[in-house]
Amino acid sequence: MTDTATLTGPTGPRPKKALSPRNIMLYGTLIVVSLYYLLPLYVMIVTSLKGMPEIRLGNIFSPPVEVTFQPWVKAWAEACTGINCDGLSRGFWNSVRILIPSVLVSVSIASITGYVLSMWRFKGSEIFFAILLLGAFIPYQVLLYPVVIVLRELGLYGSLTGLVVVHTIFGMPINVLLFRNYFVTLPEELFKAARVDGAGFWRIFVFIILPMSLPIFVVSMIIQVTGIWNDFLFGVVYTRPENYPMTVQLNNIVNSVQGVQEYNVNMAATLLTGLVPLTVYFFSGKLFVRGIAAGAVKG
Template identity: 80%
Template sequence: MDKSLTMPASGPVSRPGISAPAGSRLETGPQGKRPRKVLSSRNIIVYGALGLAAIYYLIPLYVMVVTSLKGMPEIRLGNIFSPPMEITFEPWVKAWAQACTGLNCDGLSRGFWNSVRITVPSVIVSIAIASVNGYALANWRFKGSEIFFTILIVGAFIPYQVMIYPIVIILREMGLYGTLYGLILVHSIFGMPIQTLLFRNYFVSLPEELFKAARIDGAGFWQIYFRIMLPMSLPIFVVSMILQTTGIWNDFLFGVVFTRPDTYPMTVQLNNIVNSVQGVKEYNVNMAATLLTGAVPLIVYFVSGRLFVRGIAAGAVKG
C-alpha cells in the first residue's frame, strides 16, 4: 500500500505505537506543518471509532469460543462475556461425536464428512465448467454466445425459490433427487454465473496476441486452453476456489431441499442440533458445534487473506 508518510517521533499526547497521522493524505498538499495536537485528537477519533467497531465485530466470535469452553453449571450462573473459570473441551467432543439429530446420535462428524463429500466435487466440477465457459466466451465467441451469457448473469439475480421446484422435478426424472450427485449438480449450476463472469473477465484481460500467436501456430480450442490459458490462470483459479469453497460449505437452502437426512450437509445438521426442541438445551455444545461448522470457511478466509478480498471484489463488481 502507499503508506509512505509517517510522522517523526510522536508527541506525548498521541498514543504509543501509532505514528501515521489520520489526515496524512492531506499532508501531500501544499501546506505547512500542522499543530500536533489537532492530529492526535483526530487520531483518537479515527482509531477510537475503528476500535469500537472492531469490538462489535469480534464479540460474537469471542462469545462462541468462551461459551464452548465452559461447563453447563458455569453457563447457568455466569454471564456470557466472562472467560471460563474452568476450561473444558468436553462440549467440543460432544458436538463432534455425540450430539443428536433425530435418531442419529453420532454428532456433527457425519455432517462434516457429508459437507466434504459435497464441497470437493462441487468445487472441482463447477470450476472446470466455468473456466471452459469463460474461455469460450472470451476467445471463441459465436453467434448467440453473448445472449446465453446475459441470461446467465440475469439469472444470478433470480431468487432460488423460483427455480427450486422445476429442478426438483428434473432431478427426480434423472433419478438424482436426494443423492449427493444431485446436490453437486445444483451447486455447479448456481455457481456458474459468477464463476463464468470471473473467468471470462480474466481471460479477456490477457493479451490477445498470445491467443492469436497460438492460432497461427495451428493450435485448436482445447490445445490453447490446456497449454496456454490454464497455466496462465492460476491466480483466478485460486480466487474462484476460495469463493466456491466458502459458498458451497455455507449453503443451507440447497442442502435442505436436495438431500435426505442421512446426507445432510453440516449447516443443516447444525441447525437441527441447535434448534431441536426436545431435550435440555446445552448451550456450550451448541456453540462448539457452531464454531466447528464455521471453522472451515474461517480457516479458508484467514489463510487466503487478500485473495478472498480480491475474490469478492471481482465477484461483486462486474466489468
C-alpha cells in the same frame, strides 16, 4: 565553501504526526468495527469451553474458570441431530463429499466457458452470456420445486449426487461472469501470437491462460467453497436425513426442543461447522484480494 544541504535544510515531505486527528479517527473506527465482529466470536469460544453450571451464572463475557472440551466432543460425536445421535461427524463427511466434486466441476466448466466467451466468441455468444448473467440473479426459492421434479425424474432426488448437480448448476452463472471478465483483461496479443504459432484451443488454455489465472481461480473456489459449505436451503430440500450436510445437522442440534438447551454444545457445534470456510479464507485471503483487484469484477 558552505554545503548547499546545510543552507536549504532537509528535503522531502514533512513527517506526519502519529496521533493526528485523521489517524485517530481511522484507527478508532477500525478498532470499533473489529470489536463488533470479534466479540460474538469471543463469546462463542469462551461459552464452548465452559460447563453448564458456569454458563448458568449468566456472565457470558467472562473467561472459563475451568476449561472443558467435553462440549466439543459431544457436538462432534454424541449430539442428537434427529434420530441419529452421532453428532456432526456424519454431516461433516457428507459436506466433504458434496463440496469437493461440486467445486471441481463447477470451477472447471465455468473457467472453460468464460475462456470461450472472452476469446473464442461465436455467433450468439453475447446472448448466451446475457442468459447466464440473468441466471445469477434469479432467486433460488423460485426454482426449488421445479428442481425437485427434475431430480425426481432423473432418480437423483435425496442423494448426494443430486445435490452435487444442483450446486454445480447454480454456481455456474456467477463463476462464468468472474472468469469471463478476468480473461477479457488479459493481453489479447498473447492470444493472437499463440494462434499465429499454431496453438489451438486447449494448448492456449492450458499453457497460456491457466498460468496467468491463479488469482481468479482462488476467488472462484472461495466463493464456491463458502456458498456450498454454508448452504442450508438446498441441503434440507434435496437430501434425506442420512445425507444431510453439516449445516442442516447444526440446525437440528441448535433448534432441538427436547431436553436441556446446552449452549456450550451449540456454540461448539457452530464453531466446528464454520472451521472449513474460516480456514480457506485464512490461507488464501491474499490471493482472493489479488483476484478481485486484477479484474474479477471488471467488465
